Amino acid sequence: MVWHKITWSRRVVQVLSFLFLFYGATLLNLKPQEIKWYSLDGKNQKMAELLYANPTWTQPFQTFLPGRSCRFAGTTGTFRGCLMYFLSDTLTWRPPWKVILPSLALLLGLMVLLARFWCGWLCPIGFLSEMLNEARRFTGLARIKFPAWWLATLKAAGYALTAALLFSAWAISWSFVAWSVKKPLYLATCQICPSKLITPLLTGFPVMINLQFPGASTALLVTLFVLLVMFTLLYFSSAVMKRSWCKLCPGGVILSFFNRGSFLTKEKDALRCTKCAICADACPMETLAVYEEKSRVIVDHTQCIQCYRCVDLCPEKKCLTVKFLGLPIFKS
């Protein structure tokens, strides 16, 4: 009850993952040109002016990860960008299958393998939001509890936002859409992502925010900027409200579809459960699913970031178990 193994292992993994994703190129001295994850087909004339046809080779690994391996980690970062970046860009340019297939396969594989384990253990942005919360805990200030309606709102907004971002990425590829709309909405996912501000803050990569651009709709640019500010505030509020941004994050929403049916499962022995609600108090996503489940064995649910804080704090031996492909890896 005193030594929380899982939480500590998680912190170690989070720190390592954060360092690798954001500073890996520098720390491990990886050179962009030298390592080729897969080579891109640069011969497609139709896409000649586009990113996919003209790889810039800025990162050691020219691919994407399910967590926020943000492209704004820039020259110190190890990966090309995050899942949302890949999806948006792919929908916009629709490069030939053979070009995107390696990345797509890798992403799908990693998502089926670990689902939102990426959020709980590997995503640097999620990790930093937890660190903000730790800082507040250290000061002894009280945390703010989300009322149920606000949680529901964030969840719904997350779905809506994800749909809107993916749709806009697709829509701007249509030829009849005006440039004034296309330009601002290009990579809208990054325009509104708190990581666009937070990651450069840490890695020193220069970012620009233009509220005016030749030929582009200022109204749209400003709207996106307002969203960016709102989401960044939401992100920083995770100091007082656990994982506030993650309750809405589009990347998390996509991963959440893989939570049920991934290789990782969380199981509950309902008879061992004393209904003590410790798991409900502990959950950073403030979900009640694990606590409230009293008959089914599998307690995976979409909102779960697989942090296993519930498993760690559950006072009943073997009540909660995490399994990877049926093999127990963590037990309460």
Place this chain on the structure above:
Amino acid sequence: MHTDFEKRYARTPVRRPSEKILNGMRDASRDLARRLQQRPGRLPGLSVFETMFTTEQRLAELRASDRRVAGTYCYFVPEELLRAFDVTPVRLCSGFTETIAPSEEVLPRDICPLVKSSFGSAVVGGGYLDECDVIILPTSCDAKTKLGEYLADYKPVWLLNLPSTKDYAIVKPFWVQEIKRLKTKLENWTGRKLDRKKLKDAIGLFQKRSKVYRELYELRRAHPGVISHQDWLMAIQASFYADVPTWIAQAENLVQEIRKAVVRPVPDLKVKLLLTGAPVIWPNYKILNIIDELGAAVVADEMCSGHQRLWDYAEPDEWTTDGMLEALASRYLFPATCPCFTGTCDRVDKLLKMAEDFNVDGVIYHDLRLCQLFDMERDLVSRVLKERKMPMLTLHTDYGQEDVEQLKTRVEAFLEIIR
């Protein structure tokens, strides 16, 4: 000082100090202690717990100490919080039959013996209740709720408004407020702000207590015959009054003794029973005694005066003052299987788990006469157990000795079926 009860219409508190009754209570405790001591092979480490009942040492300690004392009832009073304010909690739920008659001068006859007996000690005086500076009473059942108004004639009484469901989303915020209200009252009363460090230490201490208890539980599970259930309950109920670190040290000692004792094989028990239902409280171990005498043994219980009291602990997600209060709120509500809540299922789960843990042959359902709640929960419990082919016997009784023979016959018949 503020109380939760108005005094616009007052009642003069009835006081009937009686050496005779106090002596009767002392005798009852001593008789029971003597009976427990006679059990062959009884572990010597148990006798320290028993002194809590057979001597007035602790009472004298409380009298001499300048720490404030708060009387509590039931499962729901966060003792860690009291400790953080240097207030000593004592649980006043009483098992003495001697105080029932004096209580009936004020209370109606047709309410549960536990409430009457507990109230009787206010009428007679001379016990732990007299030493309390305040009484903290959760509104669990109807009788306990109204008991507050009667007790308020004698002592300041603070109510804890207990919700009647355990639905987390609905009642957690409310119950946290209630715990915080208690905190504020304690702050006003003691003139001190709640100290984060002290609360942390208190929660840590109670976690330790729980850990020792869980160790005992595991040992008993492996060797049910190593300790009788009367002794088991007695040791748990010593914690109603005991200084927590002292109790922990004594329990740790008991763990060592059991470890040594089980090196040699412990004689196997012939019939193992699980006890559930209304609280069995010192010295009313009547039904346990009957079962023991008939050669069967209770090996585990699920009562608020037994297992439930020490099993659960608070586990804050964060050790901020607020986080700790949240954790205390959960600890003192959700794991309870008290029948004052709307659902019975949690209790059934716990029973099934314990029956499995101890591989019991049957379940004894202790129904305290005039407690509708336990009475009404029995139906579902008995149906589920029946489905699982687990025999169950209901003992409908009170604190008196009149029905001992009759109970004996019923237990005997039940044991026949099991064997």
